Structure formats: structure tokens, C-alpha cells
Amino acid sequence: SQKIEQNSEALNIQEGKTATLTCNYTNYSPAYLQWYRQDPGRGPVFLLLIRENEKEKRKERxxxxxxxxxxxxxxxxxxxxxADSATYLCALASWDMRFGAGTRLTVKP
Amino acid sequence: GAGVSQSPSNKVTEKGKDVELRCDPISGHTALYWYRQSLGQGLEFLIYFQGNSAPDKSGLPSDRFSAERTGGSVSTLTIQRTQQEDSAVYLCASSPGGGQGSSGANVLTFGAGSRLTVL
Structure with a gap:
């Protein structure tokens, strides 16, 4: 069956450090993958899209x-x-859009 | 419209009642998606429309759930005979295109959601 797994439910880091979140998938052949940010009480907001033929994509930080x-x-x-504290979701594009469960990031001052 | 509008923003209903949730997508967006998000959980895919057609209804949890889209615009998600486990936030999203071959047109814009509480 198809699965999208985000490695941890929660990640706590200190301000100034680099946060790294992981998204793994099985039984998909996505043309592209997207990342979204979700704040409490709001819908997810699109951040970045990366295509299957791209290795890396950057946008500001x-x-x-x-x-x-x-x-x-x-x-x-x-x-x-x-201010980066939020839940981050990865999404795979197939004929529709499926999301991982998300990782809740907390950045401590 | 400028964004995706969902109504009602909050709905409290009694077990066994029917509810209708409405989504008004961004004008011109052909693809429309419904998701369900329970407290502290991820997004559960419900259904996807391309125009007025729903190629994938596999996510609907039971036959109490149905959705339609008319005129390639507004969509309604209907839950019949609501149960307490239906309590969740129902999110709608739209995008300019749809399908794997659409060359990246599937950037979703979400509405703020409809919070459903079944007592």
C-alpha cells in the first residue's frame, strides 16, 4: 500500500540551529513533492515544490x-x-494530493 | 474569489443529524480537494474533483459521506446521520490544474476549514 511517513511527530531545536525534517514514501512514483506549513487553527500553506528531476531547491532559509x-x-x-515553529507537511502528487502526518517543529529562543 | 472560502467555520450538531459543508474555491481553479483533520492528526484525504468529476472517491470513510461539485466551482460535502467520530476539521483546497502530468500546477491553496463537532 502507499505510505508517506514523516520521521518524527515533534522536533525541538534551539534558535539559530538548522532544523531537518524527513519525508519517506513507498509505492509512489511522484512527479513532484511539496512541503507545506500549518499553523494552529489554520489550513496548510504552500512553501516549496521540487520535481523528480531536481536534486535540490532553495528559497531563502x-x-x-x-x-x-x-x-x-x-x-x-x-x-x-x-517564528518558524509550526507543523510541516510533505505532500506527494499523484492523480491527487496525499499528505504525510506532519512534523511539529518548536524553535526555542 | 481571492481565496478559498469555507462555510460554516464552526458547526455543532447532534448525533444522527445531517450536515452540509460548503467550499468556494479560487475562481478558475479546476481541481478541488477535501481533507479531514482530527485533533492533532495529519490530513486524511477524502475526495478530489477535476472539474465536476470525482476520479477518486476512495477516501470517503463510509457511505454516509458524499460530495458534489457543480459548475466547476462550489463543492458541498454532506455527512448523513453524523456520528461522534465525524468530529474534525474539514479542509478544502483548490489548485489551478490536476493530475500527474500537469507540470506542477497542483499547488494547493487551502481554506480555513470547517470545524465540525458532533455531540
Whole structure:
């Protein structure tokens, strides 16, 4: 069966450090993978998209990698700030869009 | 509209009653998605529309759940004979296109959700 797994339910890091979140998938062949941010009481907001033929994508302090052999994406936030605290979701595009369960990131001052 | 609108934002109902949740997508977006999110959980896929058609209904939890989309725009999710386990936030999202071959058009814009509480 198809699965999307985000490695940890919660991640706590100190301000200024790099946060690394993992998304693994099985039985998918996605054309691309996306990352979203969700704050409490709100819908997810799109952050980044990476295609299957791209190894890495950057946007300001965010970096995403995509390894189709390992079936894994890594999402990095460098120089993390308390305002980065949120739940981060990966999503796979097939004929529809399926999401992982999310990782709740807390950045402590 | 400028964003995805969902109504009602909050709905409290008694067990056994029917509820209708409405989603008004961004104008021109052909793809529309419904998800369910229970407290502290991830997004559970319910159904996806491309235009007025629903190629994938596999996520609907039971035959008490149904959804329709008319005119390629507004969608309604109906839950009949609600149960307490139906309590959750129901999120709607729309995107410009759909399908794996759509060259990245599937960036989803979400509404704020409809919080359903079944007593």
C-alpha cells in the first residue's frame, strides 16, 4: 500500500540551529513533492515544490532535497527562528494530493 | 474569489443529524480537494474533483459521506446521520490544474476549514 511517513511527530531545536525534517514514501512514483506549513487553527500553506528531476531547491532559509532512489525528501530550515515553529507537511502528487502526518517543529529562543 | 472560502467555520450538531459543508474555491481553479483533520492528526484525504468529476472517491470513510461539485466551482460535502467520530476539521483546497502530468500546477491553496463537532 502507499505510505508517506514523516520521521518524527515533534522536533525541538534551539534558535539559530538548522532544523531537518524527513519525508519517506513507498509505492509512489511522484512527479513532484511539496512541503507545506500549518499553523494552529489554520489550513496548510504552500512553501516549496521540487520535481523528480531536481536534486535540490532553495528559497531563502529553506532547502529541500529529493532522492527518488531512496524515496526520500529532506526539508531544512537554516538559522531557525521561534517564528518558524509550526507543523510541516510533505505532500506527494499523484492523480491527487496525499499528505504525510506532519512534523511539529518548536524553535526555542 | 481571492481565496478559498469555507462555510460554516464552526458547526455543532447532534448525533444522527445531517450536515452540509460548503467550499468556494479560487475562481478558475479546476481541481478541488477535501481533507479531514482530527485533533492533532495529519490530513486524511477524502475526495478530489477535476472539474465536476470525482476520479477518486476512495477516501470517503463510509457511505454516509458524499460530495458534489457543480459548475466547476462550489463543492458541498454532506455527512448523513453524523456520528461522534465525524468530529474534525474539514479542509478544502483548490489548485489551478490536476493530475500527474500537469507540470506542477497542483499547488494547493487551502481554506480555513470547517470545524465540525458532533455531540
Amino acid at each position: 529553506l532547502k529541500v532535497t529529493f532522492d527518488t532512489t531512496l524515496k526520500q525528501s529532506l526539508f531544512h530550515i537554516t538559522a531557525s527562528q521561534p
